[in-house]
Amino acid sequence: MKPTASLFKVALLSTCLLGTSAALAQQPPAQSFSDLNMPSAEVTPHPEYIKALARTAYLWGWPMVNMQNRHDQITQAPEPGRLGGVLPVAPRGQIGMLADYIEPSQRFIACPNQDVVYGLGFFDLDEEPVVVQVPDFGDRFWVYAAYDQRTDQFGELGKPYDTKPGFYLMVGPNWDGETPEGITGVIQSSTSLANIVPRVFMNDTDEDRAAIQDLIDQVVVYPLADFDGEMKTIDWSEAPAIPNPSDSGGGGETQWVVPENYFDQLGGVLDAVAPLPGEEAMYAQFRWLLDLAERDPDIKQVLVDEAIATDEEVIKPFLRWEHNGRPAGNGWNRSTNNAEWGVDYYDRTGTARSNMFDNRPNETQYFYTDYDASGEQLVGSNSYTVTFPADALPPVNGFWSMTMYDEAHFFADNDLGRYSLGTKNTDLQMNDDGSLTIHVGATKPEDAPESNWLPAPEENFSLYIRAYWGKDAILDGSWQPPAIEVAE
Structure with missing residues (x-):
């Protein structure tokens, strides 16, 4: 009887496996990295090789140099306060908090958010661990996003994690001290340089502004040496203005990497x-x-x-949203690996340039675009409608918003002082069929309710949707942002 084709395949597979095993047995033991030969600094490489490697080094390290320079400037603050009267700052090991939405004039960070009250602090955690206070926020959405020098988030502090009120010790990778009694939990950064950006949701009403003050006054961070087990408070509404020694160099973000x-x-x-x-x-x-x-x-x-x-040639184009993240439908892109970059150097550097300090995906998903439904650049001289179908608002456990930014990814001044619309706006008017239409443009359409109008500059602009603590349809990509239509 002749062997079948299957038997030939089995015999061949066995031979290959045996041959592989024999070859592996003959291999020398694996070398450790320290045993490998390294390049010599005594060679004379040609300039094009140097250029190629230099470009890679620049793209890879850009976010981390960015973080270092932000740390170095912000920690020059003599006390917790507001840099230039608008940005929360503090010396190393402490935090500054706002008492309201961030002002449109700030240029520290592109793509700011007008749904939350922000805080900011930078630390050298190996030298000086810090205590992070968490008050009882009740049902209010909040999250403290902590970032290492790579701009990866670490730790889990926020409403999505059911974090309990208390005192959380934040330490560096090499800290080996003792945790004092009264500390609720310990959070370790992978780098000594780190920062934290608290975000506490606030409705755009006078009532909620008043209600939130006692809570944010307890959002305080301080060196471990100052811990006494008692909840400290700072009246952030009285935080002093601190002169800003730097110039952003125009309408864009401060140039953090020179x-x-x-x-x-x-x-x-x-x-x-x-x-x-x-x-x-x-x-x-x-x-x-x-x-x-x-x-x-x-x-x-x-x-x-x-x-x-x-x-x-490479960093500057990241301001175009088409180069950030991946397609999300209807001409929008969505963030990818945000604040959990790993070795995704592309999106890490792109986000560091365009909208640094994203939250990780389970905390926030971001959608953004420069274009309308036909692929044309958004420009304020046109009028646009963005209609969310009935029962198809961004599905979130936290909140959602749609923000308008100018070409540099900052707010554009307008008479209403309005830069975003969403959950925080309790006066949005729904259409008769239950859908929601937001009108975007430099001029309010005559038949549009003012509460649903998002003012834009006459020039080019972009739109940006945030979905905080998204439900499954946000996380798995099945929810798509609506098309942006030119109004007739």
Whole structure:
């Protein structure tokens, strides 16, 4: 009897497996990374090779240099207060809080949110662990987003996690001290440099502004050495204004990464931020690049020139939403891996440029676009309608909003002082069929209720939907934002 084809396949598979096993048995033992040969700083590489590696180094480390520079400026504050009268700031190891929505004039962070009361603080957690107070927020949505130097979130503090009121100790990766009695929980960052951005939801009413004050006055962070087990309070409505020594350089975000200085700062990042698994070889290449530049001024100049070019050619285009995240339907994009970047360097750098300090996906999903339903640029001289069908508002456990931003991703001043519409607006008018239409443009249409009008500048603008604590349809992508139609 002749062997069947199946028997031939089994025999072949067995031979391959045996051959593989034999080959593996002959392999030398795996080397540790420290045993591998490293590049020599004594070689003379040609400039195009240096440019290629420099561009990679610039894109990879841009968010972390960004974080370092924000830390260095914000912690210069002599006391908790409001930088330029608008931005919450504090010395290292403390936090500043607002008492209302953030002012449209701030330029510290692009794509600010006008649904929450913000706080901000930066820390060096190996040197100085901090205590984070959590008051009893009741049914109000809140989340304290803590970020390491990679801009990844760490810890779980917020309504989605059913966090209990109390005192939470935040420590660095190398902290080995004792946790004092009275601490509710310990949260560890993967890097010593870290920051925290509390967000506490507030309706856009005088009643809710009054109701929230006692709560936010208990949102306080301070060094572990000051912990005494008693809930501390600060009247944030009386926080002092602190002069702002910097200039944003126009209507855009403060320039947190200066290309000419980047490669002078990269070595500090490599020292402070331990490599993720698999990043060791990349760290070695970048250190080699810095060693070359230290030996040769001409190579250093190549690095500076390439940093300037990369900032213009690669970083700047991230302000276009088509380069951020992935398609979400009807011409919108949605955020991807937000605040849980891992080795998604593309979206990490894109978000650091366009809208830094996203919440992680289970806390918030972001949808954004520059275009209407026909693919044309949104411009305020047109009028648009955005209609959410009945029973198809963003499905959330927290809140949702739609915000209008100018070309630089900031609020555009308008007579109503209105920059977003959503859950916080208790006077939105529904259509007869239960749907909701939001009107967007520089001029309110005659037949549109003013409560449903989102003013826009005459120039180009973008729209941005936030879905805080989204339900399954938000998380799995089955919910799609509505089309943006040009009004007839």
